[in-house]
Amino acid sequence: MSIGIAFRRGTVLLAVLELGALLGCGVNADLSESAEPDASPAETLRGSEADLYVASARLWRPMTVAVCWENPGLLDGVQRQWVRDAVARTWEARSGVRFTGWGTCAAASSGIRINISDTGPHVKALGNGLNGMAQGMVLNFTFNNWSTSCRSQLQYCIEAIAVHEFGHAMGYAHEQNRPDTPSSCTEPPQGSSGDLIIGPWDLSSVMNYCNPQWNGNGNLSVTDQQGAQQTYGVPWDSLGGNHTSGPAVAARGANRLDVFARGTDNQLWQAYWTGGTTWNLWFPLGGNLTSDPAAVSRDSTRIDVFARGADNSIMQKTWNGLVWSGWSSLGGNFASGPAVASWSASRMDVFVRGTDNQLWQAYWTGTTWNAWFPLGGNLASDPAAVSWGLGRIDVFARGADNSIVQKYWNGTAWSGWSSLGGNFTSSPAVASRGANLLDVFARSSDNSLWMNSWNGSSWSGWQWLGGELASAPDAVSKGAGQVDLFYIAPDGSMRHSGYNNGW
Numbered sequence: 345m346s347i348g349i350a351f352r353r354g355t356v357l358l359a360v361l362e363l364g365a366l367l368g369c370g371v372n373a374d375l376s377e378s379a380e381p382d383a384s385p386a387e388t389l390r391g392s393e394a395d396l397y398v399a400s401a402r403l404w405r406p407m408t409v410a411v412c413w414e415n416p417g418l419l420d421g422v423q424r425q426w427v428r429d430a431v432a433r434t435w436e437a438r439s440g441v442r443f444t445g446w447g448t449c450a451a452a453s454s455g456i457r458i459n460i461s462d463t464g465p466h467v468k469a470l471g472n473g474l475n476g477m478a479q480g481m482v483l484n485f486t487f488n489n490w491s492t493s494c495r496s497q498l499q500y501c502i503e504a505i506a507v508h509e510f511g512h513a514m515g516y517a518h519e520q521n522r523p524d525t526p527s528s529c530t531e532p533p534q535g536s537s538g539d540l541i542i543g544p545w546d547l548s549s550v551m552n553y554c555n556p557q558w559n560g561n562g563n564l565s566v567t568d569q570q571g572a573q574q575t576y577g578v579p580w581d582s583l584g585g586n587h588t589s590g591p592a593v594a595a596r597g598a599n600r601l602d603v604f605a606r607g608t609d610n611q612l613w614q615a616y617w618t619g620g621t622t623w624n625l626w627f628p629l630g631g632n633l634t635s636d637p638a639a640v641s642r643d644s645t646r647i648d649v650f651a652r653g654a655d656n657s658i659m660q661k662t663w664n665g666l667v668w669s670g671w672s673s674l675g676g677n678f679a680s681g682p683a684v685a686s687w688s689a690s691r692m693d694v695f696v697r698g699t700d701n702q703l704w705q706a707y708w709t710g711t712t713w714n715a716w717f718p719l720g721g722n723l724a725s726d727p728a729a730v731s732w733g734l735g736r737i738d739v740f741a742r743g744a745d746n747s748i749v750q751k752y753w754n755g756t757a758w759s760g761w762s763s764l765g766g767n768f769t770s771s772p773a774v775a776s777r778g779a780n781l782l783d784v785f786a787r788s789s790d791n792s793l794w795m796n797s798w799n800g801s802s803w804s805g806w807q808w809l810g811g812e813l814a815s816a817p818d819a820v821s822k823g824a825g826q827v828d829l830f831y832i833a834p835d836g837s838m839r840h841s842g843y844n845n846g847w
Contacts (some may be wrong), residue, residue: 363496391443396551396571399540402471402515406812407576409513409821410445410455414479419819420460423485423502427458429520430503430562431510432548438569440577441514454707456481456513462489465505469781470536481509481620491624500748504562511568512552514576519545519552529554577792583615583830583838585626589681590770591830591838592639595822602647602663603830605838609783612649612661615838629661635681636726636816638694642686650674650682650694658682658696658706674706678715679724680771683739688730695739697723703739703751704799719751721761725771726816728784732776740764740772740784746820748772748796764796766806770816774831785829787813793831809847811839 349449365455383827416424428446449457467474467481474480479550485502487494494523508530512535519525521533531553546567550560551599564572573579589606596602607613613631635652636687642648645665653659658674679749680697690710698704703719725742732738735755735770743749748764770787777783815832822828827843841847 345692348548352652353411362364383389392502396542396546396549396575397517397519398540398542398567398571399470399473399515399517399536399538400540402469402473403575404441404472404514407440407810408442408444408812410453411443412447412453412457414449414457414459416448417460420485423649424548426502427483427506429507434507434562434564435510435514435572435576436579438564438579439575440580440812441572441573443510448498452476460485462486464490465509467509467512469637470517470530470538474513477519481513483509488630504559505563507550507562508559514572516551516571519549520554531815541553541575545569570594573810573847574808577808578841578843579843580811582833583623583625583840585613585615586830586836587613587815587838587840588836589633590636590832591818592637592649593818593820593828593830594639594641594649594807595820595828596641596644596647598823601820601822601828602639602641603838603840604637604639605650605832606635606651608836610634612637612651621692628669631659631661633659636818638682638684640684640686640692641688646689648684648686648692650683650684651750652696653676656671658694674713674716676704676706678704680723683727683729685729685731685737685739687734693729693731693737695719695727695729697725697741701744703727703741719758721749721751723749727820728772728774728778730774730782732781733779738774738776738782740774742786748784764803764806766794766796768794770813773819775819775821775827775829777827778824785809785817785819787816787831793817793829809841811841 377421377638431443454476456474458481461482462484465483484490498675502695517536517538518534520529520531521537522545525648546565548565549568550564587605587606588608592604594602601617603615605613610632612631613626614629615623615625617623632654633651637651639649647663649661651659656677658676659671662669668708678696679699682694682696684694686692692708694706696704701722703721704716704717707714722744723741724744727741729739737753739751740748746767748766749761751761752759768786769789772784772786774784780800784796786794788794791812793809793815795809813831814834817831819827819829825845829841831839833839
């Protein structure tokens with residue numbers, strides 16, 4: 345029998361959170377022979393309400409969690425891989441959490457320690473309460489003594505249980521423990537409870553014993569996915585590499601992204617995507633960079649990349665559809681990396697912070713560059729810039745008070761500076777998903793990513809997106825309603841998240 349205990353913010357009592365004999369709603373653990381998983385989970389819709397009953401002090405920070413097996417056997421490698429794959433296609437695929445290692449535990453192994461035993465699967469604590477705990481999670485691979493009907497559907501049972509138990513390992517209590525559980529759910533509370541309710545009670549949650557699909561058939565509900573993103577951030581994938589600057593990205597259409605960053609050799613490095621699921625990864629383009637680069641595509645062929653050079657001038661390199669040019673100088677003496685925006689094939693506007701901390705601008709009219717001139721302000725970071733229409737430019741930077749400030753050109757005149765608020769440690773990034781739409785991103789003091797969106801009439805306010813950033817982000821829209829976001833991880837690799845009516 346599991347022990348029901350209350351969770352209080354800042355403290356936790358350890359208890360066994362057994363699945364016990366009851367894994368479904370009011371029935372024993374034996375499963376119908378015809379029970380099969382549902383189809384793959386529905387896609388998350390950004391802004392939809394999320395469920396989950398969260399032990400807020402038990403969320404893992406950082407969000408990369410070690411996992412090991414205490415007693416792996418020679419004959420259970422396939423079953424262990426089923427567990428790994430189930431966790432990867434659910435919690436990892438739909439949030440920013442990552443479970444790493446998966447080898448044999450050492451005596452002092454931290455993280456989640458899994459013991460394989462023919463007993464009721466369970467965890468002994470929620471979330472990071474499991475850190476280094478012997479037999480902190482117990483999983484069953486044989487079902488000879490417990491839930492014997494699982495022997496005829498072994499993979500289904502192992503995967504469905506693993507998704508549920510790793511939900512506990514992420515810090516989520518049983519859904520039926522919530523105080524807003526309706527009377528139609530007759531399953532009693534079991535195990536530890538959370539202290540943070542996110543969204544409405546969810547019958548379809550993989551953490552809900554009253555779910556008519558046993559353990560959600562191993563699939564997260566839509567609201568499970570959104571709740572996971574609210575606690576562990578948006579999903580991401582790694583593009584590898586070893587970088588010493590933030591990224592720059594340009595889009596040459598719906599199926600082309602070009603990403604740039606400075607390498608450990610101070611050269612510019614490039615990776616690109618041409619549609620599909622794979623990237624052509626990193627190769628050098630020369631140069632001697634002393635800042636984050638900036639990039640823009642002004643038609644379906646060309647890319648222009650800018651960066652500060654060793655003499656603190658702004659340097660430019662251009663792809664004309666066939667070959668890269670050499671580096672050329674736009675001159676100047678600057679204290680930051682550049683930003684660039686383009687509203688047509690014959691127009692580019694480059695911005696940079698001067699040694700006087702003002703914003704400076706130079707622009708190209710199709711044949712020549714206009715010389716640098718100041719636009720005022722008191723900047724504390726690189727700027728970011730985007731154009732969402734002919735004659736329109738929006739520029740953002742971190743101000744002296746570490747808030748994000750904005751200045752825009754409306755086609756005839758520059759506005760003054762206004763503040764979006766916040767408290768940030770990096771330069772911002774900005775992308776536009778359509779006319780009069782803006783998404784601004786920045787890194788906070790805890791190295792997480794935040795977003796503020798303009799819908800044409802008002803700002804959303806800053807929203808947490810998670811992540812573990814070691815650089816400023818950069819972002820671009822390759823099509824209406826879409827944003828691709830990039831940043832450098834603590835290990836120097838590039839990470840990418842994509843938004844298309846949901847992350």
